[in-house]
Amino acid sequence: MDDMLFEKRGCVGLVTLNRAKALNALTINMINALSAQLKHWESDDTVKAVILMSASERAFSAGADIRFVYNSRANPPYDFFRVEYLMNCAMFRYPKPYISLVDGIVMGGGVGLSFHGRYIAAGSKTLFAMPETGIGFFPDVGGSYFLPRMPRHVGLYCGMTGARLGQADCLKFGLVTHAVEPDHFPAVLDAISNGAKPENCLAKYSEEAKGEGLEEEKLSVIENAFSGRSVSEIRANLKADPHPFAKETLDLMFSRSPMSVHVAFEQMRRGATLRFEDCMAMEYRILERILNDNDFYEGVRATIVDKDGAPRWNPVSFDDVSEEKVQAYFLPLDPDRELFNGS
Numbered sequence: 001m002d003d004m005l006f007e008k009r010g011c012v013g014l015v016t017l018n019r020a021k022a023l024n025a026l027t028i029n030m031i032n033a034l035s036a037q038l039k040h041w042e043s044d045d046t047v048k049a050v051i052l053m054s055a056s057e058r059a060f061s062a063g064a065d066i067r068f069v070y071n072s073r074a075n076p077p078y079d080f081f082r083v084e085y086l087m088n089c090a091m092f093r094y095p096k097p098y099i100s101l102v103d104g105i106v107m108g109g110g111v112g113l114s115f116h117g118r119y120i121a122a123g124s125k126t127l128f129a130m131p132e133t134g135i136g137f138f139p140d141v142g143g144s145y146f147l148p149r150m151p152r153h154v155g156l157y158c159g160m161t162g163a164r165l166g167q168a169d170c171l172k173f174g175l176v177t178h179a180v181e182p183d184h185f186p187a188v189l190d191a192i193s194n195g196a197k198p199e200n201c202l203a204k205y206s207e208e209a210k211g212e213g214l215e216e217e218k219l220s221v222i223e224n225a226f227s228g229r230s231v232s233e234i235r236a237n238l239k240a241d242p243h244p245f246a247k248e249t250l251d252l253m254f255s256r257s258p259m260s261v262h263v264a265f266e267q268m269r270r271g272a273t274l275r276f277e278d279c280m281a282m283e284y285r286i287l288e289r290i291l292n293d294n295d296f297y298e299g300v301r302a303t304i305v306d307k308d309g310a311p312r313w314n315p316v317s318f319d320d321v322s323e324e325k326v327q328a329y330f331l332p333l334d335p336d337r338e339l340f341n342g343s
Helices: 028-042 066-071 078-092 109-114 151-161 167-172 182-193 198-205 216-225 231-240 244-254 258-271 276-290 295-305 323-328
Strands: 004-009 012-017 049-054 059-061 098-102 105-107 119-122 127-129
Touching: 004 028, 012 028, 012 182, 028 078, 049 059, 049 182, 059 109, 066 295, 078 109, 078 276, 098 109, 098 182, 105 109, 119 167, 119 198, 151 216, 151 244, 151 258, 182 198, 216 231, 216 244, 231 244, 231 258, 258 276, 258 295, 258 323
Parallel strands: 012 049, 049 098, 059 105, 098 119, 105 127
Antiparallel strands: 004 012
């Protein structure tokens, strides 16, 4: 398929995202193809490592093909996400070095493709975000696992607000393992393809991360505010903080779906103590409820379809979000609907 290219390069199985005009947004065909290819390479003794990269200089991957999901509203594409989430699990447990060479936009489903492997090398133009609450969705593809494990509550901040991080913060907070200039990606690929150990090769080409990242004053605001034990407590902490960044963060949160922000908080509260597969099973439960609710479709309409920037969230106010409704997103599904078929 043209949107995702597979080849063997020496002892490496190479995956190249090639849907540049759509910022490598993931289609169901791409997800199915990659899932099948990873299984094939896992059993191929001549493949010693898998490397994932993008043919685009602008984006690694902007996430899933949200317009497709929106257009499938009458018959929600649950299996699109089921295959994706199971693939995320396979990446997390992949027995061979899984190496992502990332630069440019990496958001949502693109994060799921790249941030669960053994090594993640981020270029200087890396722009990470989990922006899902802005379209009435939730930070999935493992966000329940990696976001709450980021230090100083930065992951909770990112998951609830959709805030963006650059290369320096991605390295500082453990989202990526190395900072490598994209000009060196071909050399990294060549060396590993010829048998070099990935850890040695990546260490050779690693550099200091570019950009200053979140300054200490802002980090203090985040750490203090997002230590709150509820969404309302976090909001109160931000309102009470005189730093301009606190108001900026509060305004950003208020631009998101109130229901999605509450769901994101709860999923990360739960996910902080769960193993990866349990996080993914929880996310699939949320996913089925989200695709049968209003806010996701309204968020996509306002952002991607009509582009009026005026989503009509339901409920409109954070104060009107029902805790009972939030908890309902996390209830078990019928056994045959669970991600791991009732296991």
